[in-house]
Amino acid sequence: MPYDSSLLETGKQFREACQIVLDYGFSEKTFNKNKLNRGTYREVREKIPTLPSALVQTARDTASESLKQTKLAKEIHRKSYTIRYDRRTFRFYPDSHTISLTTVKGRLVFPVANSPLIEKYRGEYTNAQVFIDTRQRKMFVMVQVEIVREVENKVENKEIRVVGIDRGINNIAVLSNNMFFNSGHLKDVKGRYRYNKKRLQHAGTRSAHRKLKELSGRERRFVLDTNHAISRKIVNLPFDVFAFEELNASGMRKKGNGRGFNHKLGSWSPYHLEQFIEYKAEDLNKSVIYIDPKYTSQTCSKCGYRDKNNRKGSIFHCLNCHFELHADLNASRNIEVLGKSEYFRLLSTSQSLRSDESMSTDMGETSNKPTPSGVGS
Ligand SMILES: [Zn+2]
Numbered sequence: 001m002p003y004d005s006s007l008l009e010t011g012k013q014f015r016e017a018c019q020i021v022l023d024y025g026f027s028e029k030t031f032n033k034n035k036l037n038r039g040t041y042r043e044v045r046e047k048i049p050t051l052p053s054a055l056v057q058t059a060r061d062t063a064s065e066s067l068k069q070t071k072l073a074k075e076i077h078r079k080s081y082t083i084r085y086d087r088r089t090f091r092f093y094p095d096s097h098t099i100s101l102t103t104v105k106g107r108l109v110f111p112v113a114n115s116p117l118i119e120k121y122r123g124e125y126t127n128a129q130v131f132i133d134t135r136q137r138k139m140f141v142m143v144q145v146e147i148v149r150e151v152e153n154k155v156e157n158k159e160i161r162v163v164g165i166d167r168g169i170n171n172i173a174v175l176s177n178n179m180f181f182n183s184g185h186l187k188d189v190k191g192r193y194r195y196n197k198k199r200l201q202h203a204g205t206r207s208a209h210r211k212l213k214e215l216s217g218r219e220r221r222f223v224l225d226t227n228h229a230i231s232r233k234i235v236n237l238p239f240d241v242f243a244f245e246e247l248n249a250s251g252m253r254k255k256g257n258g259r260g261f262n263h264k265l266g267s268w269s270p271y272h273l274e275q276f277i278e279y280k281a282e283d284l285n286k287s288v289i290y291i292d293p294k295y296t297s298q299t300c301s302k303c304g305y306r307d308k309n310n311r312k313g314s315i316f317h318c319l320n321c322h323f324e325l326h327a328d329l330n331a332s333r334n335i336e337v338l339g340k341s342e343y344f345r346l347l348s349t350s351q352s353l354r355s356d357e358s359m360s361t362d363m364g365e366t367s368n369k370p371t372p373s374g375v376g377s
Contacts, residue, residue: 003139006103007108007110007139008081008132008134008139010055010101011081011082011130011132013048013051013055013104014051015079015081016048016051017044017055017060018066019078020040020043020047021044021063022066022067022075022077022078024039025063025072026067026075026076030072033060036064041056044056044059051104052089052103054102059084061084080132081131081132082129082130083129083132084127085101085127085129085130087126088102089102090102090125090128092128097111097112097118098110098111098112099141101128101130110141123145124146125143125145128142129141129142160241160340160343161238162239162240162241162242162289162336162343163175163237163241163336164176164334164335165244166296166331166332167245167273170314170328171183172273173234174326174329175234176329176332176333177237177239186226193219197212197216200215227273230273231273231280234277240286241286241289241339241340241343242286243288243289243339243342243343244274244288244289245291245292245296246290246293274288289339289342289346291342292338297327297330297334300330301325301331301334307319313327315327316331
């Protein structure tokens with residue numbers, strides 16, 4: 001280009017601000033942005049009063065990152081006149097091939113060369129960097145565009161299959177696809193262990209004590225094996241997402257039937273089953289989602305009506321639409337619906353869906369004069 005003197009001056013001041021922060025960070029051994037700000041703000045303002053404060057900030061961020069990169073191991077002398085811009089300090093207009101930038105002379109508009117990339121990548125323009133090559137007297141700008149791919153595109157034609165899983169005492173797990181894993185066998189075996197243990201405790205002899213220890217070990221392994229078997233069966237089902245109710249810190253359901261678990265199933269905990277499913281699902285590239293357990297057992301999975309009295313023991317009977325179903329199954333269907341919406345909510349906010357792409361374009365290559373014109377900021 002046609003090199004712009006205001007931009008060059010901005011680049012110089014930006015570099016100076018960076019250097020003050022770099023020196024301070026190095027001597028104080030910190031790259032913490034707040035500390036850098038407190039320690040250098042005044043000096044930067046006094047020495048470089050014409051640098052806009054938003055650029056003072058991006059200069060500080062730039063310096064902080066360099067300090068972090070070098071792990072504060074060596075002094076950094078910034079040579080380049082690269083200026084970093086963020087959402088507040090630049091605006092890119094792809095249709096008119098212009099960019100407005102904050103400079104020491106206020107906000108100025110510059111033409112940028114046309115580039116096929118501009119057409120290819122449309123999205124939100126989040127960051128920009130202006131590179132100034134003083135030797136070749138050239139400037140160019142790189143604009144970063146954030147493309148938010150639509151969730152629908154991502155899951156392309158592939159229906160995401162979600163299953164809701166309700167955990168309980170009589171049924172270890174009830175799945176919204178009508179599968180029940182009951183605790184009958186688990187309870188029987190546990191009962192047998194309990195009986196044998198009591199007998200041995202009664203005997204009180206040394207050999208009984210040894211046997212007791214042995215028995216406890218065997219019981220633990222049995223519970224472990226049961227959890228492995230159930231979790232394997234569940235994750236191998238043709239579902240992509242397994243939705244559970246979130247447990248509270250003690251591993252119990254927030255709804256509050258935790259005491260029952262402990263009493264009836266001894267050391268068996270729904271928390272372990274959930275963990276097994278979680279890591280097995282991960283191996284298969286499937287997801288586990290947790291939802292808020294509030295009202296899942298009181299809400300009708302057919303009409304959505306919520307009432308405490310909808311549930312009578314193991315039977316769910318909707319007082320509104322008179323739909324009737326096994327109570328755990330009804331809950332699992334609510335969990336499925338909530339799980340599905342939670343899955344898509346996480347998907348749409350997830351970083352993995354965003355991709356940053358950069359495009360660079362020479363500034364002012366199309367016109368001989370950048371004809372900076374002021375625009376309000
Ligand atoms: Zn209903």
